[in-house]
Amino acid sequence: MAARGLWRAAEWRGRAVRGLPCPKWIWIPRAAKYSCATGQSTIEKILVANRGEIACRVMRTARKLGVKSVAVYSEADRDSMHVALADEAYAIGPAPSQQSYLSMEKIMQVAKESAAQAIHPGYGFLSENTEFAELCSREGIIFIGPPSAAIRDMGIKSTSKAIMAAAGVPVVEGYHGEDQSDGCLKEHARRIGYPVMIKAVRGGGGKGMRIAFSEKEFQEQLESARREAKKSFNNDDMLIEKFVDNPRHVEVQVFGDQHGNVVYLFERDCSVQRRHQKIIEEAPGPGIKLDVRRKLGEAAVKAAKAVNYVGAGTVEFIMDGAHNFYFMEMNTRLQVEHPVTEMVTGTDLVEWQLRVAAGETLPLAQEEISLEGHAFEARIYAEDPNNNFMPGAGPLLHVSTPPADSCTRIETGVRQGDEVSIHYDPMIAKLVVWAEDRRAALRKLRYCLRQYNIVGLSTNIDFLLSLSGHPAFEAGHVHTNFIPQHHAELFPPKEAVSSVALCQAAFGLLLREKRATEAFRRDSGDKFSPFASSSGRRLNILYARNLVLRDGENDVNVTVTYNHDGSYHMQIQDQSFHVCGGLSSKGDSDHVTCSVNGVVHKSEIVIADDAVYLFTPEGREQLGLPVPKYLSGASSAGETGGAVAPMTGTIEKVFVKAGDKVQVGDPLVVMIAMKMEHTIRASKAGTIKKVHYQLGSQVNRHAPLVEFEDEDPTSE
Structure with missing residues (x-):
């Protein structure tokens, strides 16, 4: 079976390796209209029932194939990228997903109004919702995904385990029964033996998942998992599984069509995670031998055939140190990390989805699918790794990215000026790279991460650089307990x-100042104005001034002397530097070429929020520009004592009231933000004086939540 109209990425990669000229990522599509299985209709327009980068991803492939796309958007997403990219866009309600993206009735109403023949659910939201797939079937609209029965069987973890065991796929020991009483679950946890995984039966994406290392903490972890599962899936049924120590998370991409064909497109390793959520993925899995790779693929195909699977799916396995693997779950949708599979197989899985949904056979047979090279995907999140990866929200004041090319993909749904909302996942982008082997791909990944510059909120980019440069990661010794x-x-x-x-930072500030005064001189028309000069030129003397930059909590004095030739002498403590160079502007940032004692450095400088952001090939630095106290306002909420909100969110549960006595580590409140549950605990023992917010309250970041008796937040 030939690729038929698809210029496979492996072909041009081979040309690149041999030093031959090759084009950028080019797909040559076949017909723009696809006949459905009945041959009575065509897919000319699809509705993408999602937002962000996956909505943009689907729309780009649809446009490439000549298929119109329809976007839906909440009030918070009115000006978002996926709305701009679509051919049509429809408002579907307020920002909370329960009132917009999770509303099956609103989505279906838009599908009918726009005359879309098919709905692509993306991932998350309604992508693994049995009821929505059935609704599409009743309304005569193609659901670009598997049959509802497969979603139901694989979406309920207890059912999926039983089906896999019956199909001969190895499974992890656990309890998947209907009795959901606390006592029953605790008894099975004791039987299985601690540590155990407590997992939402309908869970996914790390939601509703906790680890109980002992019976003492079982109840608290169970309740927390149930609350999060109820919020995310409207179902709080749990299963208990043996926790495999330091396992690898290896998953296999499978694809089935409506004619009974199922293939696997090799494995991905997604072991390195935080909060049970993936952070960096790669394909193929490091260190996995050919016979294990084949067995993984065959087991995944066996799993898919057991439920008559159609479309894109992922069979996830837990793998121990001896490369024994056990079925964990099946995600009945396209995965976030699907681009790494596309990069090593030269396929477009969204195109495959559209073709299969239209009734075509798979574009390639198993023997025609080859694996070439190595690919990494790094998820760039709005979060603070130094604060337990706490998700954040806020404006993207500045965004500059590495250039996309045939071996580099940037999957995103946001642009500079957009805002990362508290209502949705905090992922900003996915950086995907390919090279001929793992070492080269890892080097490419780090190079591109250093070119991904963001100002406006905390990100995990520096952490990804640290992670990808760790010797154990470089050696491929990955597992879920890696961090x-x-x-x-x-x-x-x-x-x-x-x-x-x-x-470099001081030099950039000086050149920006010089540029501003020159602009003032041009605009004022008075070239002799004393306010229009920043040259520092003095008769018979060299002018010197002091610049103050704040490095964390410390002020650093940079004494700058203006030389007559336009260069500068800088003194930092007992070190002296001769500095010269130039500045060029690009948008809101400046690119500085700076010679420091004869060594030329290139960097990007952005000034925002009383800070200088310096981006260099060696890393990124943030330096404060001290603000006078009379301009800085009141002290931050974080200095008031007590417990403060670590992020903007909603109060989900309040454990204490005025007069209660608490010990260190006692839970005070639970917040929901960025689709995650966070428990705020007492940092010290004391008596509660006041609880500032009630259940359901919206809270801003750094707002005081709980006040202790011996603290007075209004005192100086």
Whole structure:
């Protein structure tokens, strides 16, 4: 079976390896209209029932194939990228997903109004919703996904385990029964033996999942998992599984059509995670031998055939140190990390989805699918890794990315000026790279991460650089406990900003100041104005001034002397530097070429929120511009004591009231933000004086939540 109209990525990659000229990522589509299985209709327009980067991803392939796309959007997404990219867009309600993207009735109403023949659910939201797939069937609209029966059987983890065991797929020991009483679950946890995984039966994406390491903490973890599962899936049934120590998370991409054909497109390793959510993925899995790869693929195909699977799906396995693997779950949708599979197989899985949904056979047979090279995907999140990966929200004041090319993909749904909303997942983008082997791909990944510059909120980019450069990760020794095991090396104490970086920042500020005064002179028409000069030229003397930059909590003095030739002499403590160079502007940022004692450095500088952001090939630095106290306003909420909100969100549960006595570590409140549940605990023992918010209250970041008796937040 030929690729038929598809210029496979492997072909041009082979040309690149041999030094021959090759084009950028080019797909040559076949017909723009697809006949359905009945041959009575065609897919000319699809509705994408999602938002963000996956909606944009689907729309780009649809446009490439000549298929019109329809977007839906909440009030918070009115000006978002996926709305701009679509051929049509319809408002579907307020920002909360329960009132917009999760409303089956609203989605179906738009599908009918727009005359869309098919709905692509993306991932998350309604993508694994049995009821929605059945609704599409009743309304005569093609659901671009598997049959509702497969979603139901694989979506309920207890059912899927039983089906897999019957099909001969190895499964992890656990309890998947109907008795959901606390006592029953606790008894089975005791029988299985701690530690155990507590998992939502209808869970996914790490939601509703907790680890209980002992019977003492079982009840608290169970209740927390249930609350999160109820919020995410409207179902709080749980299963208990044996927790495999330091396992690998290996998953296999499968694809089936309506004619009984099922293939696998090899495995991905998604072991390195935080909060049970993936952070970096790669294909193929490091260190996996050919016979294990084949067995994984065959087991995944067996799993898919057991439920008559159609479309894109992922069979996830737990793998131990001896490469024994056990079925964990099946995701009945396209996965976030599907681009790494596309990069190593030269396929477009969204195109495959559209073809299969239209009734075509799979574009390739198993023997025609080859694996070439290595690919990584790094998920770039709005979060603070130094604060337990706490998700954040806020504006993207500045975004610059590495250039996309045939071996580099940037999957995103946001642009500079957009805002990461508290209502949805905090992922900003996916950076995907390919090279001929793992070492080269890893080097490419780190190079591109250093070119991904964001200002406006905290991101995990520096952490991804630290992670991808760790010796154990470079060696492919990955597992799900990787971050806790290597925590000290991944989170080293912050070092002081280097003197060379300070010189670059100071130099950039001086050149920006010079540019501003020159613009003032042009606009004022008075070239002799004393307010229109920043040259520092003085008769018979060299002018010197002091610049103050704030490195964390410390002020750093940079004494700058203006030389007559336009260069500068900078003194930082007992070090002296000769600095010269130039500045060019690109949008809201400046690109600085700076010679420091004869060594030329290139960097990007952005100034925002009283800070200088310096991006260099060696890393990124943030330096404060001190603000006078009379301009800085009141002290931050974080200085008031008590418990403060670590992020903007909604109060989900309140454990304490005025007069209660608490000990260190006692839970105070639970917040829901960025689709995750966060428990705020007492940092010290004391008596509660006041609880500032009630259940359901919206809270801003750093707002005081709980006040202790011995604290007065209004005192100076």
